[in-house]
Amino acid sequence: MSTIPTDTVESTREMNGTGTCENKPQPVRVWVDGCFDIVHFGHANAVRQAKQMGNYLLVGVHSDAEVSKHKGPPVFTQEERYRMVRAIKWVDEVVEDSPYVTTLDTLDKHRAHFCVHGDDITTTADGQDTYHLVKTAGRYKECKRTEGVSTTDLVGRMLLVTKSHHQRDTDTMAIKTETELGHNTRSPWTGVSQFLPTSNKIVQFSEGKEPKPGDRIVYVAGAFDLFNVGHLDFLEKVAAEGNYVIVGLHTDPVVNRYKGANYPIMNLHERVLSILACRYVSEVVIGAPYTVSDNLMNHFKIDIVCHGQTSIMSDVNGEDPYAIPKEQGKFKLLDSGNLLTTKTIIERIINHRLHYEARNIKKEQKELKIYQRMCEQNEN
Numbered sequence: 001m002s003t004i005p006t007d008t009v010e011s012t013r014e015m016n017g018t019g020t021c022e023n024k025p026q027p028v029r030v031w032v033d034g035c036f037d038i039v040h041f042g043h044a045n046a047v048r049q050a051k052q053m054g055n056y057l058l059v060g061v062h063s064d065a066e067v068s069k070h071k072g073p074p075v076f077t078q079e080e081r082y083r084m085v086r087a088i089k090w091v092d093e094v095v096e097d098s099p100y101v102t103t104l105d106t107l108d109k110h111r112a113h114f115c116v117h118g119d120d121i122t123t124t125a126d127g128q129d130t131y132h133l134v135k136t137a138g139r140y141k142e143c144k145r146t147e148g149v150s151t152t153d154l155v156g157r158m159l160l161v162t163k164s165h166h167q168r169d170t171d172t173m174a175i176k177t178e179t180e181l182g183h184n185t186r187s188p189w190t191g192v193s194q195f196l197p198t199s200n201k202i203v204q205f206s207e208g209k210e211p212k213p214g215d216r217i218v219y220v221a222g223a224f225d226l227f228n229v230g231h232l233d234f235l236e237k238v239a240a241e242g243n244y245v246i247v248g249l250h251t252d253p254v255v256n257r258y259k260g261a262n263y264p265i266m267n268l269h270e271r272v273l274s275i276l277a278c279r280y281v282s283e284v285v286i287g288a289p290y291t292v293s294d295n296l297m298n299h300f301k302i303d304i305v306c307h308g309q310t311s312i313m314s315d316v317n318g319e320d321p322y323a324i325p326k327e328q329g330k331f332k333l334l335d336s337g338n339l340l341t342t343k344t345i346i347e348r349i350i351n352h353r354l355h356y357e358a359r360n361i362k363k364e365q366k367e368l369k370i371y372q373r374m375c376e377q378n379e380n
Contacts (some may be wrong), residue, residue, distance in 0.1 A: 060098025
C-alpha cells in the first residue's frame with residue numbers, strides 16, 4: 001500500500017528555539033523516468049515542468065537492457081545517458097537502472113510523492129501502458145509534451161541524410177516517412193513535426209542571471225549539434241576556467257560551411273534550448289559571429305576564450321577566427337578527454353541503419369494503433 005502523501009507537502013515536528021514543537025515543511029519529491037536516449041530539449045522541458053510541481057526531482061533512467069527489450073537498441077549507452085541526465089540543471093538526483101514499468105514500490109523506495117510524464121503514451125513491448133499502476137493509485141501527473149521534437153525524429157533526420165531540417169521542410173520529410181510506413185496518418189507523438197520557437201520558451205529555459213562583480217567570464221563558440229557527452233565533458237572543463245560561461249552558437253549556414261554534409265542535424269533554435277538546459281552554461285549568444293571580435297570581447301567583458309581539440313577553420317576572409325583573443329593572451333585550448341562527437345553519433349546510427357529504421361517504424365506503428373483506439377473511444 002502507498003505510504004507517501006500525493007497532494008500535500010510532507011511535514012515533520014521539530015523543536016524550535018523556544019523549546020516547543022512546530023511543523024516543518026518537507027520537500028515534495030517528484031519522480032520522472034525514461035530512456036533519455038539522445039537527450040534533447042524535449043526531455044529537458046519535461047524535466048523542467050516536473051520540477052515546478054515539487055521541490056526535489058528524481059529522474060529514473062532505464063538500463064540498456066530495458067530499453068532494448070521494450071523499444072529497441074539505444075543510440076547512447078546507459079552510462080552516457082546517466083551522465084547526460086545529471087547535467088540537466090533541474091535534476092536533483094538520478095536513479096540508475098530504473099524499471100521500465102513505474103511501480104508504487106519504486107516511488108515509495110525513493111520517497112517520491114508522485115510520478116510525472118508527458119501527455120503522450122509510453123508502452124512496454126507487449127503494448128501495456130508503463131504508468132498504469134501509478135495512474136490507478138492516483139500518483140500520476142501529466143506535463144505538456146514539447147511539440148516538434150522526439151528521439152525518433154532525430155534518428156530519422158540522421159537516416160535521411162538531408163538538410164531539409166534546416167528549413168524545416170516537413171511536408172517532404174513526412175511524405176517520405178509515410179510511404180515507408182505504408183500509411184498516410186502520423187503518430188501525434190513521434191511523427192516529424194515542426195518545432196516553433198518562442199521567446200517564452202527561451203525565457204523558461206534561461207536562468208536570466210547576470211554575471212556578478214568579480215566573476216571570471218568564459219566564452220566558447222561552436223555548433224554543439226546533437227548535444228552529447230563529448231560536449232558535456234568539454235563544458236565541464238570550461239566551467240572550471242571561470243564563474244560565468246557564455247556559449248556562442250553559430251547559425252545553421254555557418255555550421256554547414258565548416259561541417260559540411262547535412263550538418264547541423266538540429267537547427268539553431270533547437271540547439272539553443274539544448275545548451276540552455278545544461279547546468280554548466282550561464283548564457284547563450286544566439287547566432288554568434290564566427291570570428292571572436294574585439295567588439296564581442298568588450299561587450300560581454302570576456303576574460304578568456306576556450307576551444308576544444310577540434311580543428312579550427314579559417315573565416316570566409318581566410319583569417320583566424322580567434323586571432324583577437326590570442327593577441328590579447330585570452331585564448332586557451334582545452335582537452336575534454338572525450339573523443340565522442342556528433343559525427344560519431346551519426347556513424348552509430350548509419351552503421352546500424354536497419355536496426356534503427358525498424359525501431360522507428362515499429363514505435364510509430366504501435367503509437368498510431370493506440371492513438372486510433374483513443375480516438376474511437378472518444379467518439380463513442
